[in-house]
Structures are given as structure tokens and as C-alpha cells.
Amino acid sequence: MHPFHHAQSQPNKPAYIMAGSGEAVTYGELDARSNQGAQLFRALGLQAGDVIAILMDNNARFFEIAWAAQRAGLYFTCVSTKLTPAEVEYIVKDCGAKALIVSPALDAVAQAVAPLIPGVRLFRVGGGKDGFEDFEAARAAMPTTPIADETAGSDMLYSSGTTGRPKGVKPALSGGPIDAPHALQMMAMGLFGFSGDSVYLSPAPLYHAAPLRWCMTVHKLGGTVIVMEKFDPEAALALIEKYGVTCGQFVPTHFVRMLKLPPEVRAKYDVSSITSAVHAAAPCPVPVKEQMIAWWGPVIFEYYAGTEGNGFCWINSDNWLAHKGSVGQAVLGELRICDEAGEPVPVRTEGTVYFANGPAVNYHNAPDKTAESYNQHGWTTLGDVGWVDEEGYLYLTDRKSFMIISGGVNIYPQEIENLLITHPKVADAAVVGAPHEEMGEQVVAVIQPLDPSVDQASLAEELMAFVRANLSHVKSPKRIDFMAELPRHPTGKLYKRLIRDAYWGKGEGGIV
Incomplete structure (x- = not known):
């Protein structure tokens, strides 16, 4: 199934409703707007297998863009809204995006990224601004009929590696029809009881794999x-x-x-x-x-x-x-x-x-x-x-050795460690996840200062600001502790488990 089937059978049924604003987009509207979006992508010269990037909060236009890409045979890379401009730049370049679409909530990051990605067409929902074209205006000029060469596209999402460098997961395109059955659709029905009558609550950011894929699966089913x-x-x-x-x-x-x-x-x-x-x-x-x-x-x-x-x-x-x-x-x-x-x-x-x-x-x-x-x-x-x-x-x-999972977000320590070690007052650094009642885990940095007599409170504040200036806030340590010497083997291997276990009550004493 596909939303276009439901647009034909129940055009006035809401495909989704934005909880805060109450804005509802029906299957008829989703079908027309995604057709226009696909027509726009073809007008821009994008062909099956090309990539667009979406940098948006949970915005009412998100699914209209994703379904437009899907029915045009494109990959759509949904970028985390928590990333720094440099991190967004890397993903947009690595995925090979030919267009970037942003929302007003991401204006600051978008403006910083724009000059770093020459050659990428820039669009903004909610009106054009500062070099970003008005996406809805460009789309509105297009016909609401399907493009002549519809074929199924796919998401292309990024899963961070143990080094902290994001890795793109790019599935092979089937080349088949846009309404071909999908494994997740079968699982949703068979394992979780989803159906065309489902009313599905999505409480998480849509750039994440699970919310994006489950929501679009509900659309396939007609919920x-x-x-x-x-x-x-x-x-x-x-x-x-x-x-x-x-x-x-x-x-x-x-x-x-x-x-x-x-x-x-x-x-x-x-x-x-x-x-x-x-x-x-x-x-x-x-x-x-x-x-x-x-x-x-x-x-x-x-x-x-x-x-x-x-x-x-x-x-x-x-x-x-x-x-x-x-x-x-x-x-x-x-x-x-x-x-x-x-x-x-x-x-x-x-x-x-x-x-x-x-x-x-x-x-x-x-x-x-x-x-x-x-x-x-x-x-x-x-x-x-x-x-x-x-x-x-x-x-x-x-979980992935010492990967930190805070509030469902994967955080990789090495990227933070690699930054901290560049600070002139840091001799060595380890980043671990410590228990947190609400978030599951919190990011803790354990620092070996270059000068053992340094004022630790002042240095902790300085390092907090240093990390926040260079990485997204979700990766920033929520706590900084100090050790005279980290447990590192002469070969260079850091016995991080000794540090982590102390926070999780598995060691014989505290870290500090």
C-alpha cells in the first residue's frame, strides 16, 4: 500500500495531525503535495538515485517532502537538528545531497552551513530567506499529477560509528513500484497489530530512524x-x-x-x-x-x-x-x-x-x-x-562497547575525547556514561590535568564551554571529574571499563 491509495479511497482522512498547532494534513492533501514535490525535484534535474537532505524540526511539511522524495525514487537523508554546522556539512557532503531543505527553527545552523556546501540547491519551508528559496512557492507552481517515471525511493540515514564519525546507511533501491510491500510494513501488522485504523502517537524527532520509518509505515497502512x-x-x-x-x-x-x-x-x-x-x-x-x-x-x-x-x-x-x-x-x-x-x-x-x-x-x-x-x-x-x-x-x-545512550540518543565517547585532548590544559581524557535516573545515562568526562595543582572547578567550567563551542550540546559532558592519572597501559590502551565501572557500582571505590 501507499498513501496515494488512501488518497483515492478516503481523501479527507487525516494522514497526520500536528499535536501542538492542531494542523491536519489529509491523505488527499499529502498525495497532491507529494506529487508536486516530486514534480519539483524532477524540474530541478534530480533523477532516481539522487539524494536530498532534510534539516527540519517536527514540522508539518516534513512528511510531504519525504513522500515526494519516495515517489521520485530519491534518497532522503534526514539530518539531526542537534548537530553543529560542521557536522551537518559533513553529512550533506558525504551523502551527496543535491538539495537541502530546512525549516525556520534551524535558520541559525542553516545560515552557517550554506556557504560550506556550494552547488547544493537551498530551500526553506515557511518562506524563503537569506539565500534559501521558498520551497512551498516553488512546489505550488508544479502540477499535482504523478511524475511519469515514479519509482520507490528510500531514506538514507546516518548511524554514528565507534569513532564518532557518522556512517551513512544507503540501501539499494528496488527500482520497483512506489507501493511495493516493505518488511517493516509486514512487521508492523504481524508483530505490533498496526492497521488502517491505527492512531499512532509519534513523540520523538522525525529525523530519527524509528519515528520516521514507523510514521511512514502507518501512512502506508492508512492510519x-x-x-x-x-x-x-x-x-x-x-x-x-x-x-x-x-x-x-x-x-x-x-x-x-x-x-x-x-x-x-x-x-x-x-x-x-x-x-x-x-x-x-x-x-x-x-x-x-x-x-x-x-x-x-x-x-x-x-x-x-x-x-x-x-x-x-x-x-x-x-x-x-x-x-x-x-x-x-x-x-x-x-x-x-x-x-x-x-x-x-x-x-x-x-x-x-x-x-x-x-x-x-x-x-x-x-x-x-x-x-x-x-x-x-x-x-x-x-x-x-x-x-x-x-x-x-x-x-x-x-551497547557498542562504551557507547553512551542518553534519552535514546547514541553518543560516542571518542569524538568527545579527541576534542578534549586538544585543550592545552588537558593531559589525558576519558568519556564514559554514568547512570542517570531519567535519561538512562549521562555523559561524564574524566580529566587528567596537565598541571595537577590547577583549580579543578575553574577548569571544569572552561572545558564545558570548550566542548559546547565545538560539538552539539547532547554530546557535551554533564559532569567533569578529575584523576591524577588515567588507567592507561604503556601500549596506549585505556582501561575505560575501570573508570566506567566505578560509576556503575562495579568498582571498589569512587573515581575522584
């Missing part, structure tokens, strides 16, 4: 998406009641924030319409999930997968209650837990999580990173560590 411009726990409950929301995709931080509402606030709202609350992106603490199931009922589903799409694990509430802490059994690919030599290990033995006989992994312009994701058997990994039980349920014990 209605409720888009939150920004997550607020009580607002989410109010929207569930107001629209009779049946399903949604969350991260554990959303659960935590809703659970922390006063009991009388939680009790105000009727959430009985929910039949499928899906969560992923970060490990969910067992007590949090227990409380959510007790509150919402056995409607909590979890999956484990990556932007790369090389495998998929799934678990429902009943199976989770019998296997607490598990992220499920494989439904796409076959689980293999391997040692450092890439060989399988027995059940209940920790190792690197691989998928066998699943889709291939191929990182754009990064053959070395692609090679690193495979072992000698041809199995692929995202670098996560875990174990399986006798029934094949997967339990994650680490």
Missing part, C-alpha cells in the same frame, strides 16, 4: 499519525485520550517521565485505547517496564534493531514478564553470540551479538567500517554485547 512537536509527558497522555491513540513508539526516557508524573495527573487521562506501545533505542530498566505494564497493561512491545537493518528481535509483554530484561527473539536474521575470534559461544555466555542470514550491511563511503561489521562467517554485528538463553531470548549487557 493517522499524531506528531508531537516536542515531547511532554502529560501532553502525551492528553493526546492519547483526545485522539483515542492505539499505538506509538517510545524510548525508555518517555516512560520514566510519564511515570514520574504525580499519581493524580496520571489518573486524569484515559489510556485504555492503547493496544501497542512499542519501545526501543535504549535499554529499558526492568522496574520501569514493570511499572508501565502494570499501568497500561500487557500492551508493551520491545524490539532490538539498528538503522542498518541487518536483523530484528521482538518481544511482547507476556514473554518479557517470563524473560525480564530480554529484548526478544530474532524474527529477522538468526542470532549468533561470538567471542573475540568471531566464533560462536555457548548459551548464557556473553559475547558480541551477530545476525546470520539477515540483510547485508553496507556503509556509504566507508568500506573499512563495512568490513568491520562482518566476521569470517559473513555474519554482521552492530557491535553490541549480550547473551542468549536456551530459548533464544537475547539479553544485552553493553
Whole structure:
């Protein structure tokens, strides 16, 4: 299925509603505007296989652009709104985007990026400004009929690597019709109970893989998406009641924030319409999930997968209650837990999580990173560590070694360490994730100062400002501690686990 089918059968049904403004875009409007967008892309000279980049907040025009690209056979790269201009520049150049479309909320970053990407056509929704053309005006001049050479496009999203350098995941285009069935569509119906009657709450940024793909899957099925411009726990409950929301995709931080509402606030709202609350992106603490199931009922589903799409694990509430802490059994690919030599290990033995006989992994312009994701058997990994039980349920014990997951956002320490070590007052630096009640983890930098007698409070403030000036704020340490000497081997290897474990209560003493 495809939105154009629903535009023909139920043109006045809302494809999505913006929660804050209340603006509704019907399937008829989505179809017409995405046709015009596809016509515009062809008029600009973009052909199947070309790339556009979208740098937008949760804006009402987001899906109109994404579906225009999809039906024009284009790749659409949705860029995080949390990145610095240099980081946006890298992604726009690396993906080979021929056009960049931004929203007013990103004006400051857009203006800084514009001179760094010569040759890229620049558009802005909400009116043209400072070198950015008016996207809606350009689109309005185009016919609402489909282009003559429709073919299915795809997202091309970026998944950061262990070095912190983003990696583009560029799936091969099918060359087939725009309404061809998709694996996620089948999973949404078969595993999570999505249908054309679904009312789906999307509480997260649309540039993320999960919100983007789940929302567009709901559009394929003919349901209605409720888009939150920004997550607020009580607002989410109010929207569930107001629209009779049946399903949604969350991260554990959303659960935590809703659970922390006063009991009388939680009790105000009727959430009985929910039949499928899906969560992923970060490990969910067992007590949090227990409380959510007790509150919402056995409607909590979890999956484990990556932007790369090389495998998929799934678990429902009943199976989770019998296997607490598990992220499920494989439904796409076959689980293999391997040692450092890439060989399988027995059940209940920790190792690197691989998928066998699943889709291939191929990182754009990064053959070395692609090679690193495979072992000698041809199995692929995202670098996560875990174990399986006798029934094949997967339990994650680490995430990409020392990757930090804060509020569902992946943060890679090495990029921050590489910056900190360039500061003239820093001799060595380690960045780890420490427990945080609401966000899951918070970024902590542990510094070995060049001058042991330095005033640590002043240096901490200086380093905080230094990082914020060079990296996006989500990567900035929320805490800076100091050590006289970091536990580094003479070969140069940093025993980061010794540092991290102290914060997680696994060490014999504190860091400081």
C-alpha cells in the first residue's frame, strides 16, 4: 500500500495531525503535495538515485517532502537538528545531497552551513530567506499529477560509528513500484497489530530512524499519525485520550517521565485505547517496564534493531514478564553470540551479538567500517554485547562497547575525547556514561590535568564551554571529574571499563 491509495479511497482522512498547532494534513492533501514535490525535484534535474537532505524540526511539511522524495525514487537523508554546522556539512557532503531543505527553527545552523556546501540547491519551508528559496512557492507552481517515471525511493540515514564519525546507511533501491510491500510494513501488522485504523502517537524527532520509518509505515497502512512537536509527558497522555491513540513508539526516557508524573495527573487521562506501545533505542530498566505494564497493561512491545537493518528481535509483554530484561527473539536474521575470534559461544555466555542470514550491511563511503561489521562467517554485528538463553531470548549487557545512550540518543565517547585532548590544559581524557535516573545515562568526562595543582572547578567550567563551542550540546559532558592519572597501559590502551565501572557500582571505590 501507499498513501496515494488512501488518497483515492478516503481523501479527507487525516494522514497526520500536528499535536501542538492542531494542523491536519489529509491523505488527499499529502498525495497532491507529494506529487508536486516530486514534480519539483524532477524540474530541478534530480533523477532516481539522487539524494536530498532534510534539516527540519517536527514540522508539518516534513512528511510531504519525504513522500515526494519516495515517489521520485530519491534518497532522503534526514539530518539531526542537534548537530553543529560542521557536522551537518559533513553529512550533506558525504551523502551527496543535491538539495537541502530546512525549516525556520534551524535558520541559525542553516545560515552557517550554506556557504560550506556550494552547488547544493537551498530551500526553506515557511518562506524563503537569506539565500534559501521558498520551497512551498516553488512546489505550488508544479502540477499535482504523478511524475511519469515514479519509482520507490528510500531514506538514507546516518548511524554514528565507534569513532564518532557518522556512517551513512544507503540501501539499494528496488527500482520497483512506489507501493511495493516493505518488511517493516509486514512487521508492523504481524508483530505490533498496526492497521488502517491505527492512531499512532509519534513523540520523538522525525529525523530519527524509528519515528520516521514507523510514521511512514502507518501512512502506508492508512492510519493517522499524531506528531508531537516536542515531547511532554502529560501532553502525551492528553493526546492519547483526545485522539483515542492505539499505538506509538517510545524510548525508555518517555516512560520514566510519564511515570514520574504525580499519581493524580496520571489518573486524569484515559489510556485504555492503547493496544501497542512499542519501545526501543535504549535499554529499558526492568522496574520501569514493570511499572508501565502494570499501568497500561500487557500492551508493551520491545524490539532490538539498528538503522542498518541487518536483523530484528521482538518481544511482547507476556514473554518479557517470563524473560525480564530480554529484548526478544530474532524474527529477522538468526542470532549468533561470538567471542573475540568471531566464533560462536555457548548459551548464557556473553559475547558480541551477530545476525546470520539477515540483510547485508553496507556503509556509504566507508568500506573499512563495512568490513568491520562482518566476521569470517559473513555474519554482521552492530557491535553490541549480550547473551542468549536456551530459548533464544537475547539479553544485552553493553551497547557498542562504551557507547553512551542518553534519552535514546547514541553518543560516542571518542569524538568527545579527541576534542578534549586538544585543550592545552588537558593531559589525558576519558568519556564514559554514568547512570542517570531519567535519561538512562549521562555523559561524564574524566580529566587528567596537565598541571595537577590547577583549580579543578575553574577548569571544569572552561572545558564545558570548550566542548559546547565545538560539538552539539547532547554530546557535551554533564559532569567533569578529575584523576591524577588515567588507567592507561604503556601500549596506549585505556582501561575505560575501570573508570566506567566505578560509576556503575562495579568498582571498589569512587573515581575522584
